[in-house]
Amino acid sequence: MIDPVLLRENPDVLRQSQAARGDSVDLVDAALSADAARRAAIGEYENLRASQNAFGKKVAQAAKEEKKALVAEAQSLAAEVKAASQRASDAEAEFTTIVRQIANPIIDGVPAGGEDDFVTLREVGERPSFDFEPKDHVELGETLGIFDLARGAKVSGARFYYLTGIGARLELALMTLALDRAEKNDFVPLIVPTLVRPEIMAGTGFLGEHSDEIYYLPADDLYLTGTSEVALAGFHSDEILDLEGGSKRYAGWSTCYRREAGSGGKDTRGILRVHQFNKLEMFSYVLPENAENEHLALVSFQEQMMQDLGLSYRVIDTAAGDLGSSAARKYDIEAWIPTQDAYRELTSTSNCTTFQARRLETRYRTESGKTAPVATLNGTLATTRWIVAILETHQQADGSVIVPEVLRPYLNGVERIEPK
Template sequence: MIDPRLLRDDPDSLRAAQRRRGEPAELVDDLVAADERRRTSIAAFESVRSEQKNIGKRIAQADDEEKQALLAQTKTLSAQVKEAEAAQNEAAEAFDALLRALPNPASEEAPEGGEDDFEVLDVVGTPRDFAAEGFEPRDHIEIGQLLGAIDTERGAKVSGARFYYLTGAGARLELALTQLAMAKASEWGFTPMIPPALVKPSAMEGTGFLGQAADDVYYLEKDDLYLVGTSEVALAAYHSDEILDAASLPLRYAGFSPCYRREAGSYGKDTRGIFRVHWFDKVEMFVFTTLEESYAEHERILAWERSWLDALELPYRVIDVPAGDLGLSAIRKFDCEAWIPTQERYREVSSASNCTQFQARRLDIRTRPEGGSAGATTAVATLNGTLCAMTRTIVALLENGQQADGSVRLPAVLHPLLGEVLEPVA
């Protein structure tokens, strides 16, 4: 959540940020009013509680007649204290609920508008001209069937729509990508992690996934646990309720985990194949750092993602995601989109987000600045970046590397693990 001081000191900047996201600025007005009610209720409670304490002191020194009058007064005050305390708690809860609903103010550098208003920052590589090569490209499902690598029919039989099996070359390809991605992340200074895929509500709420994204989350009611849609959730909550040593920052983690998404609102989109599915594995980068350093770290995460796609020899572009498509926690996000030949367009395969102090305030993750006073702490900043979303990366590799005979030529970086070519099995 945001720093409440910003609400009091500069509410107009928050209203402007809401408009840039395409969200109602009235939420800020409601928050200002709720904050005023909260502070008024605190003052009212403290006033009546102070009066109650003063009478308690007077009773000890009063004579019998005065004592009886004061005791009668304390009964009235006791009821008033309970009423004022309840009003204070109610006002605080209402304010907190509104504050948690307010998105992180989008960076002024992020393009204004909705999903389609992105800015293209760079285009890398040239998509293949399959017509010039004399054949029509197959989509990843056709290729996967030829290779014995993907089985969506049995996935649907066993688990339902948008599920799949990776078999043979498909399974080996994912394992190779996982090994390579974790090795690369380690080279860049990330600690490899295998975090839990089930988390408590506090972790999901703390990372901002129970607001506008709640419909896309799987919830296990009997256990009061959530299946994560990204290991960002478990990695962010790893240091919840902790004060981090400033000298240890930045802390960088690379988590490998399964990810589960209901894909609410995507009915009819990408129904063929494994591009948009309910479960997939992913290697996610996550960083804890200072607010001041977070902007440079954001650029570093993007550079690492780009070097990964360069190593995979995929044509891709980088976009600056518009404010209206940022989600609750990020102030700015870059997406890397790989070219998918049979779709004849670029599709997201990774992203890099700067969430500044928004998640850390909700998860109570702080640091004590070097040279600061013993009690002085400040919220850290958090950033996340997808290094390798397995299914989408596999789609891009199969379609871009396909040959006329149904084989798939792999990038050189995968040759030590898989060889140069994946051959059809039939």
């Protein structure tokens, strides 16, 4: 949720953000009107309530013969107070409905536009070249016994798969490496719930225009999460945090579920875009003034993983129209996939400023003793999709794949995956 003070005092910031995102600018004016109506209704209710309290004292002090007439007047006033309370509640609900449709205002410098309007910040590493015809990750995965797509489809349908043999070990190695790195950087490991209540899913901003991407269990009124960000954001909901150290960091390991309803048939081959996968997600609660520095720190942790895995990649500043509603800025890291002759996203990290915390009532205590919303950030540190880049980048002419050195201790020293 946006800051109502920002809405009242600097609505042009929100108008410009909405325009950059390609979202409705009229929502800002509608929210201003609803806010004015809400405040007026609350003021009316409070004035009537004060009058009621004062009148109650008058009735208590009145002579016996006067009380009968005064009680009737008090009852009339009570009815007015009740009606005013309902008007205030209705106005509050109307304001909340409108203001929740306004996305988090973007940070200065975020490029305007849509999916193709990102800005490349840097390219790192030499793109792999081969003196043989490289295989794609599907052929490599099947000949190396890393995954089984046919049986995944037989059991669960399209975009499901089995990780098999060394493939299962490879994913666990990748995730465990990331978890070790996270712990060294003060992230507390969590294995999180993957079913959450509607208020937690809504609080993170995932029940907006992309809600059709989410699996919902109506019999239980629970949502399957597409990222552990949701459970991590809910971890401290309705709490006041001690942020004297500047931040609280968590690393959430979970299975993730996505319907991919809006993918339009993209990447149906292989394990690049699937319905179920594993992911280790970094999540930070920080003081708002520290959020941008924390964002850069999360990117640096991701880049170190990319470099140590020997992957060529680029870092992009995602355009406003390609941000989720809760992100004020998002950096993606895309690895080079040789057989696609293209960069493909492996990680993203978002600065959600105070947007999620306002919805979830996650606060800290300021020096004045008052409470204020914290800032939240999230970023991927490992996921199943990374196997695609590892296989294609490190493949050899004989069909084998060299295991990146940093993963070998987690694979009992295996240096090369050989064809079955």
